[in-house]
Amino acid sequence: MYYTVEPGEAEEEFARAGTARIITKFLTSRRPGPLCVPKEVGFGGSPHTPIVLPSWLSEEDVNYYVTKFDQKGFTGGLNYYRAMDLTWELTAPWTGLQIKVPVKFIVGDEDVTYTTPGIKEYIHGGGFKRNVPFLQELVVMEGVAHFLNQEKPEETSAHIYDFIQRF
Template sequence: MEGIEHRTITVNGINMHVAEKGQGPVILFVHGFPELWYTWRHQIVALASLGYRAVAPDLRGYGETDAPCSIASYTYFDIVGDLIALIDAIAGEDEKVFVVGHDWGAVISWNLCLFRPDRVKALVNLSVAFNPRNPNRKPYETLRALYGDDYYVVRFQEPGEIEAEFAEIGAATVVKEFYTYRSPKPLLLPKGKAFGHPKDAQIALPDWMSEEDINYYASKFEKTGFTGGINYYRNIDRNWELTAPWTGAQVKVPVKFMVGDQDLVYNSYGTKDYIHKGGFKRDVPFLEDVVVLEGVGHFINEEKADEVNKLIYDFFSNF
């Protein structure tokens, strides 16, 4: 997109691709799955025009950033470590930045704020609320018991299995399937049937997503495959083990949270009660606002870009 600069920054031995635009206070945008820096294209242009320096990396395992082979290289600590090194490189050591996260990027951003609140001025997270560590339940078995063996997180666990199914479907179709999933119900990927549609089925795109957008995503995933992004899911139990010292810890930075009411994450077991009945505010004491956008699905920052841009700007302009 016009005016967006691209460069490679080496962080912790990883060559990280970074897109950026603008001058001023830094906003670090952290993407999810199956996303890239490109997920934030609307936010980069808008916030840069409003006096910010918008910075959006491809996280490790994605796009033009290096993808280590080991599954164990994709824990919270690895990804947060990359982001701290990136903040050092773009803003300076000991400087604070604004952070915006979506999906897995929101999960990573919660942990960034949990581990290093000294580096974050304020956080806007989209789609995924803070998930406090439960010392009595490992995440994988909990999810499997709740949603069954076809649940996408469960299907992602066996190395190479879902990648082979995705390769058969093709990267463009896989990206379309994720971006057009509108049901608030859990995403199920039955073995051998993947998304349940014939390979040659026509998938209608929403008005906020173009074939050009799909082609950009597909071109990157065709080159790298989906393994890097899927490896984040393969570390859910390892992350649970590693974060034992943070059991009961609070996220102590100013936070605004946004979610669509049709988002499958918002409609997952217990989430609405946690967000609206006091648990969220207990664990994130500086939570200043929760915005639920009606009729909006999971990819909120692309579906309602103008509205999300305004909400981000209005919040960060207070600091």
């Protein structure tokens, strides 16, 4: 049995694990593919298993996020996933339209979205270029997950600056 996005269920699990553990797990996760959390394991995992912070993430950073999420909770973010069907319905009129502006796409090779089955084939197999015909450059940053602007801020900023300079 896996956790669902039913109202209250994930919030209860997050409260059980604690905000600091949830935030740290989110920021340091390197599991490829879509997020699936078995109920018997829980998202926080064992509270006795330490999570080592990578060099780009400090205790001060974690504490900042914990302070913010302790104020408002996780419901707002979780509601994004709860509304996914509605989002698809609302954006249906734009299905099949191309993005016709210059684009530089930057993703980490360990990003959960990039490692979701079928995504690499879509990006590198021509599907992405068909939908984004003005794709100027595709950058896959090695050893980087979902928070590339935090994990490699100088490199990410340089990529963005280089792209903007072209115009």
